[in-house]
Structure formats: structure tokens, C-alpha cells
Amino acid sequence: MSGARALLEVRDLAQHFGGLKAVDQVTLSIRAGEIAALIGPNGAGKTTFFNVLTGVYPGTRGEIFFDGSPIRGRPAHEIVARGIARTFQNIRLFSDMSALENVMVGRHARSSEFLLGPLLRTAAFRREEADIEARAKELLAFVGLKALGNERARNLAYGAQRRLEVARALASEPKLLILDEPTAGMNPTESADLVALVRRVRERGVTVLLIEHQMRVVMDVSDRVFVFDYGVKIAEGAPREVTANPRVIEAYLGQEAA
Amino acid sequence: MKGLLHSRRTQWVLLAAALSLPFLARALEFSFLTRVGGVVGLLMLLSLGLNVTLGYVGLFDLGFIAFYAVGAYATAILMRAHVAAPLAVLLAVALTVLIRFLLGLTILRLRGDYLAVVTMGFGEIARLTFNNLDALTNGPKGLQVRPWRPLAFLGAWKPLEFVRKESNVQFYFLIVAAVFLAAEASRRLEDSRVGRAWVAIREDEVAARLSGIPVREYKLLAFTLSAVFAGLAGALFALWDQFVTPESFIFWESILLVAIVVLGGMGSIAGVLLGALILGGIPLLMEATLSPQWIDYRYLFFGVILVLMTLFRPQGLLPSARREAELSS
Amino acid sequence: MLTQQIVNGLALGAIYALIALGYTLVYGILAMINFAHSEVLMLGSFAALGLAAFAPAAFGTGPLALAGLFAAGMLAAGALNAFIERFAYRPLRAVSRLAPLISAIGVSIILQNAVFLWVSDQSVAFPQPIAIRQIPLFGGAQISSLQAVTLAAALILMALLHFVVEKTRIGKAMRACADDLEAAGLMGVDADVVIAATFFIGGALGGAAGVLYSMSYGSTKYNLGFLPGAKAFTAAVLGGIGNVRGAVLGGFILGFLEVLAAGYIPNGAQWRDVIAFSVLILVLLVRPSGLLGEKLAEKV
Secondary structure: OOOOOEEEEEEEEEEEEOOEEEEEEEEEEEEOOOEEEEEOOOOOOHHHHHHHHOOOOOOOEEEEEEOOEEOOOOOHHHHHHHOEEEOOOOOOOOOOOEHHHHHHHHOHHHOOOOOHHHHHOOHHHHHHHHHHHHHHHHHHHHOOOHHHOOOEHHHOOHHHHHHHHHHHHHOOOOOEEEEEOOOOOOOHHHHHHHHHHHHHHHHOOOEEEEEOOOHHHHHHHOOEEEEEEOOEEEEEEOHHHHHHOHHHHHHHHHHHHO | OHHHHHOHHHHHHHHHHHHHHHHHHHHOOOOHHHHHHHHHHHHHHHHHHHHHHHHHHOOOOOOOHHHHHHHHHHHHHHHHOOOOHHHHHHHHHHHHHHHHHHHHHHHOOOOHHHHHHHHHHHHHHHHHHHHHOHHHHOHHHOEEOOOOOOOHHHHHOHHHHHHHOOHHHHHHHHHHHHHHHHHHHHHHHHOOHHHHHHHHHHHOHHHHHOOOOOHHHHHHHHHHHHHHHHHHHHHHHHHHHOEEOHHHHOHHHHHHHHHHHHHHOOOOHHHHHHHHHHHHHHHHHHHHHOOHHHHOOHHHHHHHHHHHHHHHOOOOOOOOOOOOOOOOO | OHHHHHHHHHHHHHHHHHHHHHHHHHHHHHOOOOOOHHHHHHHHHHHHHHHHHHOHHHHOOOHHHHHHHHHHHHHHHHHHHHHHHHHHHHHHOOOOOOHHHHHHHHHHHHHHHHHHHHOOOOOEEOOOOOOOOEEEOHHHOEEEHHHHHHHHHHHHHHHHHHHHHHHOHHHHHHHHHHHOHHHHHHOOOOHHHHHHHHHHHHHHHHHHHHHHHHHHHOEEOOOOOHHHHHHHHHHHHHHOOOOHHHHHHHHHHHHHHHHHHHHHOOOHHHHHHHHHHHHHHHHHHHOOOOOOOOOOOOOO
């Protein structure tokens, strides 16, 4: 781990939709090399926060620094090029493409051959294409889908689809990987496998930020936890500290009572 | 089957078969066949163009024929201004590309069916403008184009002597060459980072953007590139027919192209070519072969075929095959 | 002059609005462009014509004739539209979004050619059940009896549609399906029935428009539906496709645009379609979901 250098710095971030403050006054920082979890009741603004980080929404106010440069409001594809990749709460694969092609698409930001290369099949193009394919295969193997590369994404089992999303995101060689509920809908064995995968992702030197609902997974995998409620961050700290925090307990109990 | 369809050898066999059509027509004394071949070839060229936008990227374009019209009219007008034919073709294609680029720049942020209706509107605007702009286009009466015999030199070789006088055959060869090049260019783009980006956008635009693809630029690229095919087809059409009227560019033609791409198989080069062969060739062949009492029924038959094909092969005749990678390495 | 144009625009717009409703109702539920709708309205007009030819004594002139023409046109067009849905669209519903569109194009070709081959390849005179008179209005403008009937019929049908959609069980089910077809199915709504009903209602409105359109031209033809169909579709999109009020608004706007372009712009008659389509494009560039369409938020 590379110590306490902040990879991502968020200052006073807000995303409002009309009168709705989906995210408000969020300040936090993610250290390079850590696995951080974002938790909170449904509707707490976690996914919206991810969407602002990754350029889906522009954000209403505040700043986001990634690796030292401001990224709030930058186009999504540019943010990917700078080193943030993500997965989705509801799996979004390119369902008619093969698993391998899905991962190859993920390398878009790290490749450059444009019209003439492909049309003339230049040496540079062939080299890059071979490299894209080799890396995609390596990533498929990394997430445990080595044999399924030729399957169309839509034909893969649910757990395999989640892994494929991770492989596609990793293909852009992110410094920060953002996972939106990676274990949603998984049984305990699948969840455990995914946790192991997240650890191995970190071992590759990738920082991880994830939204997670299963507390067992959060306690198990994360170095630090941020808690959102009604769009604001109400707590942060080590997993044990946070779960003992009265405000956090209230937020969760309040939801259950409702 | 799939392997056979996409192998390189099949491609050359098909090209050879296509090139032999005029000789077959000559042997059968059925010269209309070459004409049918040329018309179907132009349709293939147009369909390959629409396949880039609709097939790969999923941009629903209901006015594609407008760019065929731009290519044809630009060529006709340049030819009348005594520009050399090859240069006229080049300029016409460039103009078609430019106009489509500018249109794409303004309308591509529209989604789905809204894009469809705007392109339909543009198609009608273009047709009506050609129809009404008498000074430039001679209105509904159309423009005559001076003759051009591109491959007359082939006649110097004895076995091809008959080609010297037959403009149908000459243009047929040109069109076959253009279709071959267009298919090859499509294949190369499809099988590259650019093609993958296009299909990714079609499959899930948001996920594509968040995988690092500049979606707006890639849409515009596909939209613009497809005009090369349309402009070239229009130019060849104008030079071949030597006559251009607005009637050739009605809404129905745009619809036919959409039907070809969807029924052939979205994003499938082989499917689109087959679709053009079937949907373009059937009415023409019926026209040539049906007995007089049935000839008026040809469009009715065509409609029935369209419905039945859709009901039985809704995914297209030859859905695009995803590339098979060697995984055991 | 302007008041006269407004009257003309209203009458033309009313016809477009009725047709646009057929597009928008279907689109609202299936997100599908029913390309055969223009032929449905054409066949509505031929059905009415057939009734008049079958019993010229009863359905030649007079209010009964008028009612008969409407009933025949609407019933036939509604039934035909539901029939098309059952056999050409329903099998494709789950397959892909574009397949039903292509099958609709095929149906459209079949219907046009069936009439072309077996009824007439020429224009056919359409009965004129009411005497044509000019009724003076304020400001020197006039409204013809035909325009008055058109407006009245359109308003009655729109009110009826409003009642059906808002107050009846089937209307409630239609709204539920338009909201979320799958969810409505899970709640026990029989989606097949609702979709069939929607096609029937949309087709019937188109049939009424077909009767009105052929009455105003005094004739009908196998390709009568294409032009008003394409324009009404444009109107539906202009208003925000899927939105019932939007379809009516779009229809009237398009009617006005055409009449005003023809009346005030030099060579306007020649350019009016260009103007109509240009306005459509401009409106959509400013409001990408049409005038009353909901802005679709991207869900991530």
C-alpha cells in the first residue's frame, strides 16, 4: 500500500435535482491502495454520488480531485481515461457481444488506432489489436471466465455477468475501481468469491470504492467505510467504529421502522 | 455454415460469381439480368451504408435515401458543368459526406424514434427541395447527364469486346467493385476498436460511455462515414442512368433500406447483402418474369414476403456472428 | 384573412389530430410506430364508401348517412387495426423493437396493393352526405358545412376518448400498461386485451379521420392514407409521442402551419411541407422529447 496519499478528494460535493438534494455537502477522500465501502439506507444518494464521480451527472456544486486534477463535470469517457472505471447496480453488459469483446471494448481508452489503421490493416494496428485481445484474455482469466470468452454476454450466468463487468472495467487500467453493489442478488458462496476477487483487484494496485448492502461483506473486505443518509455523509471510519456510531444505527433503524 | 459464410475464400467466390453475371446474361440472351444486377448492387451499397449507422450503432435513420439523392444530383450538376466524371464523383461524395456531417452535428443528440422522425423529415425536405428548386435541378422534369463510358477500354481485349458498347455491363462492373470495397471496408472497421465501440453504443449507450468511449464522436463518425457509401451510390446511379429526378428518392426507398438492414441482420454484412439481393431483386425479377396477368401483383407478393420473413426470421436472415477467438492459449 | 386561415387550420388540424392519436396511443403502450396506420385510415374511408355503395338510398345523403359513414369507417378501421396487431405484431412483441416495424411496413404494402388490385387503381368519388354551404363567421371569415362537421366530429371523438381513457376500466388498464406494461401484467391486467383495445380505438379514430379526409376531398384512393399518415405521425412526435394531449396539440399546430405557409409565403403551397418538417426539426432540437413529452431521465 502506498500510504496515505489521497487518490480521490471530494470537497463539498452536491447534486441537486430541482428541489431534491440527492447528494449534498459531501467531503471525503479515498487513499491510494485502500478498499473503501459506501453504505447507507436505500435512497441515501450512494449511486448518485457514483454517477457524479464518473461523469454521468455534472454535479451542482463542489469539487472532485482525482490524482491531483479536477474532474467534476468532465465527460464520462475522459474520466475513464484518467483512471476511474465502474460497474453498475443493474448489470449493463453489451449483451449481444461475446464476453471477450465486452472486455476488449473496455480497453478503448487505452488504445488509439482509428480509421486508417483498421482500414489499411497497418502493422501498428495489428500490434495494438493483438495486445487488446491478449490483455482481455488475461482479464477474463483473472476474473475466472477464461473458458467463457466466446459466449455472448447475455447467455452468461448472473454471477459470471457481474465478474465480466469487473473485467471490462479493469481493462481500462483504472487507478480507482468503483463497484455498485457487486454482490447484489448473490448467494453466500458467490459473495465470498466476489470478495476474494475484490482483494485480488487491490493486489494489482487498484484502489476500490464499493457500495455494499451486506454488512458481512463490508466488515470483511473494507479498510474504511463511509455512511450516507439523505444525501449527506453522516460518518466515516474503520468498519467497527462506524457500526458502533449512534447516528449510523439510527439511520438504519429509522429506515427499518419506516 | 457460419465459418463458410465468413471465410475469405467465400468472399472471392462470391466476387467471381458476381463478375460472371454479364457473361451469363449474354449466354442466356437475358441482358435485363445485368441491369437487375446493377440495381441490386446499388441497393447493396446503400444498405451497407445504412448498416453502419443503423446496423452497428443502432441509429434509426428513416431518411437515408436523401444522401443518395445528394450524391446523384451533385454528380448530375457537376457533369452538366463539364467537370470530368471521376472528379465529379469525388466532389459529389465529398459534398454528401459534408452535408451528412453537418446534419449529424445538429441532430444526433436526439434519441431513438425522435431521430427517426427527424431524419424522415430531412429526407422529405431534401426531396421536395430538389423538386422545387427548378433553377438548379429542373424540378420534377429532372436532369439529363451526359454519357460516360467508364470501362470502354476493356473492349480492347477480344473476349470483352461486347463491353465496349454496353454501358449496363460497364456500370455493373463498377458497381460490383464498389460493393466489394464497401463490404471489405465495413468488415475491417467492424473488426476493430472502432467497430466494437459502435456496437457497444448500440447495445448500451451509457455503459459504452462509462467504458471510455466518446459516444457523441463515434455516433457522428458512423453517421458521416455512411454518407461515403450513399454518395458513391448516388454518383454511380446518376452516371449510369444519365437522368436524375426527385421521383427516385421517395420515402419508400428509405423504408426499403431499413427493411433490408433489419431483415438481413443488423450489423451483419453478409445478411445485409443477402437482404438487398432478396428484397431488391424479387420485385425486379417478378417484373421480368411474371406473366402479364400477375405482374400487377408483384408488390402485393412483396408485402406478403416482407411480413412472412419478419414473422419467421425476426432476428434477420443472417444475424451477425460474433468473432470467435482462440481461447485455449 | 387571418381568421379565415385559422378556421381552415383548425379543420385540417382536427383531422391530423385524430390520426396522430392513433399513432400516439399505440406508441404509448408498445413504443412502436404503427406504420400501417395510414393504410388503416384509407381502408376506413373505403369501408364507408362501400356502405354508401351498398345502400345508396339509406346512406346517400342526410344525417343518417353521415352517421352511417362514420360508423362503417370507424368499425372497419378499428377491427382491421386490431386484426393486424394480432397477427403481424403480437408474435414479434417480445423479439425485438424493429421487427414489428418491418412487419408493419409489409402490412402497409399489402393493404395498399389489395385495394389497388381489387377495388380501384384510380380515385373514387366519395359520397357527400351533407349539402356544402358556407356559414359566415365574425370578421368576414366563413366556415364550410364540411369544416363544421369535421370540427364537431373531431371534438366529439376527442371528448369520447378522454372519457374512455380517464373514466372507464379499460382506460385505466390502458394507462397502467402505458406506464409499465410488465408491471401492469403482474397486477393482473390482461395486456393482450388492452393492447387489442388500444389498436381498435386508435384504428377507429383513424377511420373517422379517413372518412373526414375523403369527404373534404370528395374522393378516396388506394394511397390516400400516406400523406396525412406521415404528417400526423410528425404531429404526434411534435407533441411528444405517447402523449395524448401532445398528439392533439401537434395535429393542430401542423394544420395551422400548413395553412399559414400556403397562405402567406410566396410559393407557399409548394414549400409548405418543407416548412412543416423544418419546424418539426427545429422544435425537436430545442425540445428533444416534443412539446409535451416527458424528458426521459437516464437511469444508471
